[in-house]
Amino acid sequence: MSPEDRPAGSGPQAALPGCYRHPGTETGVSCTRCERPICPQCMVTASVGFQCPECVGRGHTGARRATTRFGGVPVADGALVTRLLILANLLVWVLAAYVFTPQLDRVWSLYSVGLHRNGPEGVAEGPDQWYRLLTATFLHVEWWHIGTNMLALLVLGPALEEALGRLRFLGLYLLAGLGGSTLGFLIDGDWLNSRGASGAIFGLIGATVVLQLRTKGPLGPVLALLVFNAIVTYSRRDAIDWRAHLGGLLLGALVAVGLMYAPRERRGLVQGLTVVAALAVEAGMLAIGMGLYGG
Structure with missing residues (x-):
């Protein structure tokens, strides 16, 4: 060819x-x-x-991004924030109990003296002292105090963090802790000195109740934990800040309702408004407390 x-x-x-x-x-x-x-x-x-x-x-354009049940980002380690919170609390406890004793306790506690007690001092003194509302939620002095709080965080935290995602879980924890602090200041800001993560822990208890209702899970264990802690709280009202427990429980449950019952099609908007509303409630309690006790 x-x-x-x-x-x-x-x-x-x-x-x-x-x-x-x-x-x-x-x-x-x-x-x-x-x-x-x-x-x-x-x-x-x-x-x-x-x-x-x-x-x-x-x-891939238009494909739905994978999320946790309530809109968080799925991750391999679903309890990282829980462990970091425990680590932060333990670190502050070591510093407060053994290194900067008693200076850190005096500077970070939820301390407030109102006008009726020759104040104002602490939170009642004004914005420069409002940081105590948050720092007090990480402050412990006694070993049994931090031990019981961190054990509860270890039990309750992972399931909530896995369901909500890291950012939403952290927001829930901090908002509950602040809710306990601001309610404590509102009720007794004329003479107050408190510390501990109990408000945040009670917030996780309230959120777990909401989670079980939302997912139709068993309520018995978390309700038993709530009843037990309520009995301990109100039987030792002189040694335990029941105001922080109550404030944390209420704010934690309310925030959890907004996060977990938000409709899928408007989830981001509803959850964002939930956080804003919680902050507004806490700011309102702080403002009223300042009107009662501040200068």
């Missing part, structure tokens, strides 16, 4: 097309969607054949 009779594109002179992203690389593979040539560096395995990166990206 003469060269003139040979079919076009046959023989050693026929070259493979170049990859559309790397023109210098010849390839015999084409994208199954757009049919453009792709080299081994660009090809992405599909259910049938290979696809180019652009078609794979377009295929």
